[in-house]
Amino acid sequence: MNDTPLFLRACRREPTERTPVWLMRQAGRYLPEYKAVRAKVDFLTLCRTPELACEVTLQPLRRFPLDAAILFSDLLVPLEAMGATVTFPEEGGPAIADGVKTPADVDRLRTPPAAEALPYVAESVKLLCAELKVPLIGFAGAPFTLASYLIEGGTSRNFTKTKKFLYQHPEAAERLFDKLATMVADLLNLQAASGCRALQIFDSWAGALDPDDYARWGEAWTRRIVDAVRPAGVPVIVFAKGTGTYLEKPAATGADVLGIDWTLPLDRARAIVGPGQALQGNLDPVRLLGPWEPLREAIDRVVAAAGGDGHVFNLGHGILPETPIDNVARLVDRVHERSAR
């Protein structure tokens, strides 16, 4: 046995005795103990209160033998620090009333030092690291995904306003992405300096872009962030959802680990990116809502397609609020059992 945690070895493509597993949004609404905390505080208060963020981060680890924890927070937290007003209504996605509608709006956004603007992030990470027996993952959003929230004013189906802004105001968009990349890199470095042992960059809506737009607005800016956090010395995971038809581009960001959604089998992903990067994924989270037998078959297919070392088992997107807890427990056990070398 090696002293380095399983998850970190898999991120670095070192040999592992079995495949590590964690789940995007593993702390969240499918857990009654999470809902009990949320019944007392609103979502942003939860993100901003280290004791509470720490508590909900630990909740899934108490139930399941997961191989990593991920800091409880939200992609939009740095946008608040930049001067946007973010709200999380109980129904529907987040809303930003004073986002970016014109180039002049870009110039109003600030990039304060993360340690000053988001002190609770460092504090949460430190509290968690004192408790955790597995590595803690820090995270932030990629500039395109964050820009889409600012420009659309919330979630979107077609990202029409965002792409139109990129086409009509490319220079203002460069300024916006520069600010976002600066803020995000600083936040990720703060997380690593506070104790996070891996960092994930979420480009959740990258798949809306065609390959040329992704090269300019996804890959280039994500690479800048990867470069900026490289001195922290922790593995960087890039999850650019929906980019399976041009996976060589997220791979070219220099990520140590590439997150893969459920539309691209992991053996195909491996054939595209070669042996140099670990892969993370890629079960469709909706499968967890169905019966065990087809779920088990789908888990086994993911484990088989990944082929062993250099794989971090995960979902292809966040776990859904209506997920039965029993299926999560069985999934974690099945991955461990099935992937034993």
Place this chain on the structure above:
Amino acid sequence: MNDTPLFLRACRREPTERTPVWLMRQAGRYLPEYKAVRAKVDFLTLCRTPELACEVTLQPLRRFPLDAAILFSDLLVPLEAMGATVTFPEEGGPAIADGVKTPADVDRLRTPPAAEALPYVAESVKLLCAELKVPLIGFAGAPFTLASYLIEGGTSRNFTKTKKFLYQHPEAAERLFDKLATMVADLLNLQAASGCRALQIFDSWAGALDPDDYARWGEAWTRRIVDAVRPAGVPVIVFAKGTGTYLEKPAATGADVLGIDWTLPLDRARAIVGPGQALQGNLDPVRLLGPWEPLREAIDRVVAAAGGDGHVFNLGHGILPETPIDNVARLVDRVHERSAR
């Protein structure tokens, strides 16, 4: 010059002097003359009234030298004939209040002969064929996409209810897809018999499925429909949006033409499917909202990646209501000019 229309030659991979172009939703809300018609009648009345459906189908042809027309109708029209109550609110997508929530709901759906249940479809096609100088395309939805409207009760973001139904009730889902495939094949055959010279099967939400689910719920049922309309002797276009990471599966439906969305460059699509099928696509429709210069560059990239014969220029999804008409005019001209052999 060959007497066979350019569009049909491209569908059959025969030599063409330039690339034909049509646009998904080319009759629609970006045209003031369409909005003028809609100001007088509701959406379903428009679909059901041959003179009006004919008028709006012809509107874009009067403005632009398009190489094909597509019957004005809606994917959900056959669901009405099957007994579902479909409404189209002015805001938001279509709604089906009495769709499929349980296996028993499947058994209530009927599959009446299209000629009896949807007589206005045949009448519209006949009226149009008397007027048109270019081929008319008929169309219908693939079973997965239609099932998703029935099960979700409308449009959806994650297709959670639909996929859950497939996992929990696979036998009822097979019965549902069997009814949908029967109805759709009958409708497409009616369109061809009435004068349509090509047929397109839209699997708009196929990209929500992982490759295994698409093989069972997309590819297999679409192939059955392609086989059922084969005797009509017209080219069949299969557009399974979002399936670029497993394009060999929609290709295996036996389609003559594969619709490709904007996430997969056409030269890559060609490398996957080989020389046997024509390709249709694949400009991101949001590009039409931006300025001309980057739009022109994107059009030229699509034409170049397609490589000439066996390409039908189109968007990667329907044209957006806010599209400037001038950009559409310039796009059609640019494709014709740029692709001249």
